[in-house]
Amino acid sequence: MAKSRDVYRRMKSVDNTKKITRTMEMVSTAKLRQAQRRVIEARPYSAQLNDVIGRLATPALAELAPLLRQPDRIETAAVVLLTSNRGLCGAFNANLIRTATKLLADLEEQGTQTEFHVYGNKGISYFRFRGIEMDLQRNDLPDRAGTEDAKSVIDDLARRFVEGQLDAAYVVFAEFRNMVSTPPAVRQVLPVAVEEKSGSQPFYILDPSAEEILSQLVPLYITNSTFSAMLETAAAEHAARRTAMKSATDNAEEFLNNLRRTYNRARQAEITNQIAEIIGGADALDG
């Protein structure tokens, strides 16, 4: 008797959850579109900057510019982990955390002193729960980060790199390949890996000298590699959340179908029962 009502209540609750996950899916889709646009619009700048630095930088100049110094041995390294502030995005943060943990372990195995900077609530609460010490925790990066935010992440590390207190800086972020593929990745921001252009070089007029131009450009380059990692992570987060919410909605739909079947069966059984009772009652009166 009470069974069909129980099932009905259950259906209501699943249906409500489905409404929520579908809404979140749509919100993520809209945010993803924006974030993706930002990633794409930022690409020409990165490409052009890489191109010019590649043309100007030579090993001889690398000796002169402190930001281009290439340490022989990496004694101390900083690992910057970017995670999201919010959950409900599937394995997104778990993947990033796993990649960062592995990187830290690898570095320590090589005898490197590490320091660990964690951005985003999800990473912070994980490592706090695990009792792993973090040298910096921040959750104040905005959803739509600007270059100023990237500066606040990397400037201090760059300064200490120049002073020789730090030999390397890695950013663990989520690479935004496309809507469905957002694998975690590690980007070495410091020391700067310059890809030198080979082949014929046009004769460039340089104003001022190459060293001076580089000393201005390399900070822009470092900020930009951090900035693009932040943009990609933001887009990847929305993509991951959209995928997670889509499968949650699909699962809710499937669950709802099963419940509907159970409900109909229970309702049918109830009716059959009632008819049987009525007939039984009528028979009893007749007899």
Added chain:
Amino acid sequence: MADQPTPIDRDGPWDDMPSAGDLSIARQMRVKVISPSSAAFDGPAASVVAPAHDGEVGILYGHAPMVVLLGTGELRIHTIDGDTRFRVSRGFMQVVDNEISVLAEEVEPIEG
């Protein structure tokens, strides 16, 4: 730029350089203005005046390859349809094969 002589190819495109006034017959260069978050301008232009670190520098068709550090100031792009102006700071300009790329940390269009 004064202390660095510009190598001029006398047989090159300099021979038919237009007078400064008439833009319609000027040869067009491709100009891109890019900030970290987006491309602010991408199109043909007859000449560009950029705020270099030590004063303004003007670029016409056929300019030699150049990389110049920019200061803070006004970037003027002269096109057939009129002038476009930007306020730029912290950036540089690259000129190669009649393609000009201006990259700056801050790019803001100036109205009017």
